[in-house]
Structure formats: structure tokens, C-alpha cells
Amino acid sequence: MTTPAAGQGLAVNGKESRQAFESQLASLRSRISADEKALSQTRSQESATLQLLNRLNRDIAIRERVVETFEQRIKELSAERDSVFAQVERLSSEIVALKEEYRARATHAYKYGRLHDLALIFSAASINQMLVRVNYLRRFSDARQAQLEEISSTTVALEARRADLLETLAHTEQTLREARKEQESLLDRKREREQVIRNLRRQKGRLETQLAERRKAEQDLASRLEALIEAERRRAAEAVTGFDAAEYAALTGSFETNQGRLPWPARGTLVERFGVQVNQEYGTRTTNQGIVVATLPEADVRSVFEGRVIGIDVMPVYGRYVMVSHGDYVSVYGNLSTVYVTPQQTLTAGQLVGKAGTDSEPYGAGYFFGLSKDGFVDPAKWLSR
DSSP, X not given: OBOOOTTHHHHHHHHHHHHHHHHHHHHHHHHHHHHHHHHHHHHHHHHHHHHHHHHHHHXXXXXXXXXXXXXXXXXXXXXXXXXXXXXXXXXXXXXXXXHHHHHHHHHHHHHHTTHHHHHHHXXXXXXXXXXXXXXXXXXXXXXXXXXXXXXXXXHHHHHHHHHHHHHHHHHHHHHHHHXXXXXXXXXXXXXXXXXXXXXXXXXXXXXXXXHHHHHHHHHHHHHHHHHHHHHHHHHHHHHHHOOXXXXXXXXXXXXXXXXXTBOOSSXXXXXXXXXXXXXXXXXXXXXXXXXXXXXXXXXXXXXXSOEEEEEEEEETTTEEEEEEEXXXXXXXXXXXXXXXXXXXXXXXXXXXXXXXXXXXXXXXXXXXXXXXXXXXXXXXXXXXX
């Protein structure tokens, strides 16, 4: 007879659940990796766009200075143009006045001849005064002619300067328009980059939030998986040692009320039953005061119920053994390779009593379990099926 392997069905379900958790965790970690890559790319794009935006800002600042320079130059050229226009108008007025004066003199000479000048000369009181008047009239005529020539020459120069100014001004205004157009184009590109930055930052924020949520989910899932693995580990240990905390926790009431529900001291294979046993080979008859269960060497042997240690000793038949009182009943754990309890120690249900035997003990790898109330009774009837 083999003692029941509690939790085998749970182990199968646990295995399936563990595989599901591991699959979910792997999928989640794959998404986290993708999110991290996308976030890294977004941050790189944001950095590159910011660098481009900085360059655009520098170019815009340069264009602003260029526009300001051209605007200032246009103001200067316009002022100079207006000044030249004023000078040309003034000189033109002087030329008109001189021409008007010359025309008046010509008309007078035509009507009256040069009698005025001759009268001025011949009315001189002396020859010397006559010569002075002749010289004055000649210098006056020369001065008028020179003044007219100078005004004409200056007017020509100013007209040329005015033409140059108009050409320069037109060229400067054209350059200013182009500079402003370039500036507006740069501003458009800046607005586009700023919109890209805003979009990238929103995307980065979403990715960071999503990544944080997935990392938290990963931690939660990893913790649950770790707990599941630990539970599997405990179940695996229980399958070997026979310890199932739930079995012991389910025990209530007195020892006697738990007949048929007591956990086995350790999982294993029942090799000798209680009572009279007949040797099949030799036909000899022996009486077993308890049962013998084969286990792994040094398997954990635990108290089947709460109680108090009332005896620890060694016998040739049972090897090291421990007696635990449970009120009217006494349980006996023999063939132990190691004992962990002390006399009068109070034990809880499931507390470790010792280690099962090895090849060095009387029954080899296993343990003896007996139960007494005014004499030994079959302990197998008290243990869970």
C-alpha cells in the first residue's frame, strides 16, 4: 500500500498555471522591450529635433539681424535720396532763376541794345574809372557764366547720384523682401519642428506611462510566478516528506475526534501492517505493535497531532524512538536516524520529530509508527486514506 500523495491534482493545475504565467511574463517582457526601444527612438528623435530647432533659432536670429540691417540701410538711403532730391530741386530753381535773369537781360539788350553797359562805361569820371567799370562788367559776366556752369555740373552729379541711390534702394528693398521671405520660411519650419516636439513629448509621455504600468505588471506577475514556483516547490517537498500544512491546519477538536483524518508522519510505502504477520518464506508468526513505512533515507518525520514528548529512548527492535502524549492516546515514532525533540517538549501538529532511518537502522530507510490507548491499536485506521 502506498500512502496518498496529497496535492497531485493541484500540482498538475499548478504546472499549467505556471506555464500560463511564464507565457504571460515572456509576452509582457517582450512588449516592455518593444516599449523601451520605441521610447529610446522617441527620445533620440526628440533630441535630434531639438538640435534642429536650436539651429533654426540661430538662423532666425541671424535673419532678424540681416533684416534689421537692411531696414536701417533703407532708411539711410531714403534719407540720402530725399536730401539729393531737395538739392536737385534747389539747384534746378537756381538754374531757372539764372536762366530767367539771362532771358531778361537778353530781352533788355534786344530792346535797348547795350546802351546801359555803355552808358555805365562812358559816364565814368576818368579813364581809370572807365577801365575799372569795364573790368567789373567782364568779371560779372564771367562769374554769372561760371555760376551757371557750376550749378549745371552739380545738378548733373546730383542726378547721377540720385539714379545710383534709386538703383541701390531698389536692390536693397528687393534683398530685404528676400530676407523677410527666408525669415518667414524659417519661422514656418520652426513652427513645424515645435509641433513635432510637442507630438514627440506626448508620445514619450504615453510610452513612459505605458512602460511604467507594464513594468509594475511585470513585477506583480514575477512575484505571483515566484509564489507559484515556491508553492510547487513546497508541494514537491510535501510529496517527498509527507508534510502538508493544510492537512495539519484542518485538524480540530480532540485527538479522538480526528480518527481517519490524521496526516501520515511521512509519505512512503506501507511495508508492514499492524498485528500478527506471517513470514511467507519461513512461516513464522510475529506481532507488530504498529506499522512500518518505507521512505527515502532521512525523510522528515512529524507529529501527527499536538502533544507533549513523554519519552525518548533506544530499543533493539525500534531503534531510536519518541513517545508523544495526546491525552488518552500516545503516538510512537521509531527507527529514527535523528531526533529533534526533548523530553517534556510541547509539540504542535506537524512539528518535526526527527529523521527516518537509513540502512543503519533496524528497519532500514523508513520509520515505525505506533498508537496506544491502554494497549496498542492499529494506527493505519487513524491515518488519512
